[in-house]
Amino acid sequence: MFVRDVHPILSVRRERGYPDVVSREPFRSDVGNLRPEGLVGPAEGARVSFWKRLRARAGASLNAKSEAGALLERTQVGHAEVVHLAGGVPHRARLFASSLAPDPQYRLVIVDLPERTLDELAAVLPVGTRGVRLVPVPSGEDLSLVDGQSLAEAVGSSVVLPLGAVRPSHAGVSFDDPRIDGRWVRYRPGAEASWAGRRLPQPPWDVPGTLAETRSLEGEVVAEPLPSGVWLRAAGDDRWTRAARARLTRWVPCRSDEIIVALGAEGLAPLSVEIVSRWWESFVGPHRELLRFVQVGPVRTDAGEPAGQALADAIGTEIVFYCGLPVHSLNGPEVVALRPDGSHGWSLFAHTVTYRPRESSVLPAMTPTLHSYRKPIPRLPKVTTGVYRYDSDTVVEVVPAGLWIRGEAEPDYSDFVRTLPPDPRTPTVFHNSSDGEMTAHHWQCAEEVAERLRRTTGAEVRVQPTDGIEPAPPTSWMSHPGKQAPVPEIDVPATQQPADEEEPLVLLMQLVGGHDAPTEDREAAVPEVAPAAKVIEMAEIAAADPVPDPPVVPEQTAPAASVPDDVRDRALIREAWPEHFAGVGDTEDLDAFTDLMAARLHLGPLGLEARRPDADTSGPLAALGRRAVEGLSGLARHRGVTAAAVAPTPDQWARLGEHGVLVEPGLCAMSLAQPASGTGTTDLLIWSMTGRVVERPGGDGKGVLFPPGTSFAVLEVIEPRENERGRVLLRELSDLKSRAQSLDDLILSSLRQSAERWRRTSASETVLNTEGEVGRLPGMPAENVLEGSTGR
Numbered sequence: 119m120f121v122r123d124v125h126p127i128l129s130v131r132r133e134r135g136y137p138d139v140v141s142r143e144p145f146r147s148d149v150g151n152l153r154p155e156g157l158v159g160p161a162e163g164a165r166v167s168f169w170k171r172l173r174a175r176a177g178a179s180l181n182a183k184s185e186a187g188a189l190l191e192r193t194q195v196g197h198a199e200v201v202h203l204a205g206g207v208p209h210r211a212r213l214f215a216s217s218l219a220p221d222p223q224y225r226l227v228i229v230d231l232p233e234r235t236l237d238e239l240a241a242v243l244p245v246g247t248r249g250v251r252l253v254p255v256p257s258g259e260d261l262s263l264v265d266g267q268s269l270a271e272a273v274g275s276s277v278v279l280p281l282g283a284v285r286p287s288h289a290g291v292s293f294d295d296p297r298i299d300g301r302w303v304r305y306r307p308g309a310e311a312s313w314a315g316r317r318l319p320q321p322p323w324d325v326p327g328t329l330a331e332t333r334s335l336e337g338e339v340v341a342e343p344l345p346s347g348v349w350l351r352a353a354g355d356d357r358w359t360r361a362a363r364a365r366l367t368r369w370v371p372c373r374s375d376e377i378i379v380a381l382g383a384e385g386l387a388p389l390s391v392e393i394v395s396r397w398w399e400s401f402v403g404p405h406r407e408l409l410r411f412v413q414v415g416p417v418r419t420d421a422g423e424p425a426g427q428a429l430a431d432a433i434g435t436e437i438v439f440y441c442g443l444p445v446h447s448l449n450g451p452e453v454v455a456l457r458p459d460g461s462h463g464w465s466l467f468a469h470t471v472t473y474r475p476r477e478s479s480v481l482p483a484m485t486p487t488l489h490s491y492r493k494p495i496p497r498l499p500k501v502t503t504g505v506y507r508y509d510s511d512t513v514v515e516v517v518p519a520g521l522w523i524r525g526e527a528e529p530d531y532s533d534f535v536r537t538l539p540p541d542p543r544t545p546t547v548f549h550n551s552s553d554g555e556m557t558a559h560h561w562q563c564a565e566e567v568a569e570r571l572r573r574t575t576g577a578e579v580r581v582q583p584t585d586g587i588e589p590a591p592p593t594s595w596m597s598h599p600g601k602q603a604p605v606p607e608i609d610v611p612a613t614q615q616p617a618d619e620e621e622p623l624v625l626l627m628q629l630v631g632g633h634d635a636p637t638e639d640r641e642a643a644v645p646e647v648a649p650a651a652k653v654i655e656m657a658e659i660a661a662a663d664p665v666p667d668p669p670v671v672p673e674q675t676a677p678a679a680s681v682p683d684d685v686r687d688r689a690l691i692r693e694a695w696p697e698h699f700a701g702v703g704d705t706e707d708l709d710a711f712t713d714l715m716a717a718r719l720h721l722g723p724l725g726l727e728a729r730r731p732d733a734d735t736s737g738p739l740a741a742l743g744r745r746a747v748e749g750l751s752g753l754a755r756h757r758g759v760t761a762a763a764v765a766p767t768p769d770q771w772a773r774l775g776e777h778g779v780l781v782e783p784g785l786c787a788m789s790l791a792q793p794a795s796g797t798g799t800t801d802l803l804i805w806s807m808t809g810r811v812v813e814r815p816g817g818d819g820k821g822v823l824f825p826p827g828t829s830f831a832v833l834e835v836i837e838p839r840e841n842e843r844g845r846v847l848l849r850e851l852s853d854l855k856s857r858a859q860s861l862d863d864l865i866l867s868s869l870r871q872s873a874e875r876w877r878r879t880s881a882s883e884t885v886l887n888t889e890g891e892v893g894r895l896p897g898m899p900a901e902n903v904l905e906g907s908t909g910r
Contacts, residue, residue, distance in 0.1 A: 190235060190242045198226035198253075201242055203235070211255050219289040219319050224251040224278055233259050240272035249276030251302070253318070256286055266305035277305045278314050287345045287367045288446060290318040299331040317345050321374040323405040329377065339393050346370040346444075347378035350394055351386055351415065358385030362414065365460060370412075371446040377408045378444065381425065382415025384460055389417045391425070395432040410470065412440040414456070424537075427483045430473035437473050438489050441518045441540060442466045452492075455542035463542035464577050467494050468504070468518045485533040491516045495570065501526075511556060512563050520546040522584075523564040525556055535584055544578045545571065551583035551864055558868035561861075565757045565807070583864065687741035688712040694738035695719065698815060713749035717812050720746045721787055721821040746785055750825055753810040759872045760788035760806050760822045763798035764846070764895055773898075774835045774846060780897025786824040792876045800837075800844035802895065803873055804830060805865045807850045824850065830896050833866045845873055846895065 189204045195215035200207050211230040218226060227243065227250050229236075236259065243250055250273065254261050261279050270277040282300030284291040293300025293316065304314035315324045323329065329348050333341040338353040344366050351359065362383035370378055382389040394417075401409070417425040426439035442453045445462070453470075455463030471486040488504040494514055498506035504516040508523065515522040519538040535548060549564035551557055561583070568579040691712055692699050698715050719742060727739055766774065788809065793801045809822040830848040838844035847869040849862065 251278040270305040354386040426473040523549040716745035717749035762802040763793040782896040
């Protein structure tokens with residue numbers, strides 16, 4: 119017969135900071151403890167523990183347990199087990215357990231119980247030689263109410279309990295209050311309690327000392343433990359430190375092969391390199407080579423040099439420095455650039471670089487070398503560290519700011535490109551602009567790589583030549599080493615935690631793998647910008663004399679036949695040209711096929727007829743143009759030279775001589791073949807950036823279509839002379855605001871080479887434009903369509 123009575127050792131009040139010093143006091147449980155009747159006195163606890171252990175090893179049934187113990191359950195969730203009340207695992211416990219990494223030393227047991235049932239843990243804990251680690255759920259009951267020593271005696275193995283409040287971190291937990299040196303305490307049967315680390319999961323370098331306790335350094339600088347290492351920062355406003363601490367705790371993973379040393383924080387005073395150097399000297403032991411520095415705030419350096427170089431000079435040895443913030447996404451470890459507001463930018467290719475100290479203070483610093491990185495493009499053969507072969511004459515090199523397309527021979531300015539910091543808003547693909555005949559090829563390769571990155575990442579990618587290169591515009595403290603951000607004007611009640619600290623960890627981990635929402639600030643640093651060019655609209659060209667104001671007429675409703683309708687347009691196209699839809703049938707993709715066929719028909723004579731000013735706006739030709747625009751979506755882009763044969767009028771020559779920008783309101787068709795030598799008076803060459811490659815209706819070749827609204831910059835105009843054709847060279851502009859003069863020169867050189875090569879080609883080798891897909895200049899009125907061009 120068993121009775122319930124006062125249990126003298128149930129409650130253990132640990133004094134903060136001293137896990138082996140406890141104060142015992144009687145604690146009356148709401149449920150009570152089972153013990154043999156008549157056992158009283160100081161030895162009661164030990165005898166009860168022995169009885170519990172004996173009964174558990176004998177395989178006692180649940181019916182022999184107390185009423186409260188029978189209401190507890192232990193359920194496997196992920197890498198952990200959850201102890202909870204009968205009736206199902208609570209949602210918060212399941213979410214928390216799913217985010218934890220496995221513990222190689224102990225069995226992880228998540229405790230989600232009310233205070234009145236904590237004394238019944240021994241009834242549901244696993245019994246065996248492997249110890250258990252008890253972890254409370256976020257905002258759960260404090261496990262300091264549990265007597266770890268008695269629990270270890272009851273289960274017959276080690277029991278590890280947290281000393282201090284814990285909260286979720288990346289794949290584990292961290293201690294909530296950095297001002298109190300929280301730790302894990304290990305209790306073993308018949309042995310004294312001992313220190314069991316500060317971090318979960320626990321890396322090999324998690325030992326008592328510098329990385330396990332908060333220390334005050336000189337000049338109001340604090341060394342604060344992190345799950346991933348340590349954070350050196352200046353004392354400051356708690357609103358800034360809380361935000362930075364949450365970011366470093368939740369996002370930066372704890373790794374066994376490196377120790378993160380985070381430097382500074384946004385909004386705090388700049389960190390001194392001398393203080394960091396002295397902290398490094400105090401960090402002695404075999405784990406020093408695992409230190410990896412991460413700059414997350416301002417660091418004061420001489421003349422604004424990189425913090426990594428200044429620190430290497432001060433320490434006098436090599437150091438490894440992160441190019442951004444290391445995080446862990448759904449795709450694995452990544453390093454992301456930090457935007458000025460602390461949000462994550464793009465995923466960097468260069469992860470860490472090695473800085474080496476100067477041999478003398480009067481000598482220039484050595485270029486940092488790539489230490490770790492990710493492969494930029496799959497299946498490219500590796501040439502050397504961070505360099506991959508793109509084709510027979512071109513390599514792709516990983517640099518901190520992005521990627522660099524160059525030849526095998528390194529140019530003289532290689533070190534400068536390798537020291538450019540990343541722009542947190544967008545990656546940059548550099549290309550050599552002084553490689554002679556290979557210049558255009560490297561530029562085209564850079565565009566191909568950038569387009570591939572756009573498709574795979576969904577991010578904006580900037581292509582920039584290496585001549586006239588400039589650093590990214592100042593966007594954060596990284597561009598202002600000595601600048602301190604103002605204190606944010608926000609009100610956080612003392613009794614209320616910031617909202618971001620309550621966000622579930624699993625959700626945060628999922629957010630890393632996503633893409634950031636587009637921001638309004640999308641301007642990028644570019645080389646020397648050409649003067650703003652005049653935009654030539656078609657209305658301006660068509661009106662040689664002032665046009666009088668149109669008469670005022672009453673508003674009229676457009677007839678139903680002229681109102682665009684997708685179904686009606688497609689029906690008109692299939693009815694007008696049924697030969698192109700024979701055998702297609704009524705399939706689910708018929709509408710998409712009709713749109714694609716409309717684009718293909720625009721490369722032939724029908725396209726020229728549809729672009730005439732007197733074309734019917736409600737018939738099949740108008741429907742052909744509308745559906746052709748839809749048919750271009752999803753087609754491959756063409757980057758390179760396109761051609762046509764035209765015959766500009768004198769007025770058009772005059773306007774072309776202004777070297778302005780032509781805006782085409784409709785579809786613009788070009789050929790991929792050499793212009794027909796016997797057609798027109800002038801060769802038109804356009805460098806395409808976003809033109810879509812479209813197959814001709816008969817399947818005998820391909821052309822390029824530009825969607826309505828495309829802008830073209832006039833680069834060169836040469837009027838025809840006796841026995842010599844004229845030449846007009848245009849460049850498609852993808853962005854009018856960031857038109858780079860260096861790219862104009864680069865594309866002009868490539869277009870001239872193509873025009874000269876075609877000029878030397880004999881007439882017998884010339885490929886005629888048999889489909890007659892081009893007959894006018896883009897952005898010009900259509901009256902100058904070549905006579906007979908629709909019949910070629």
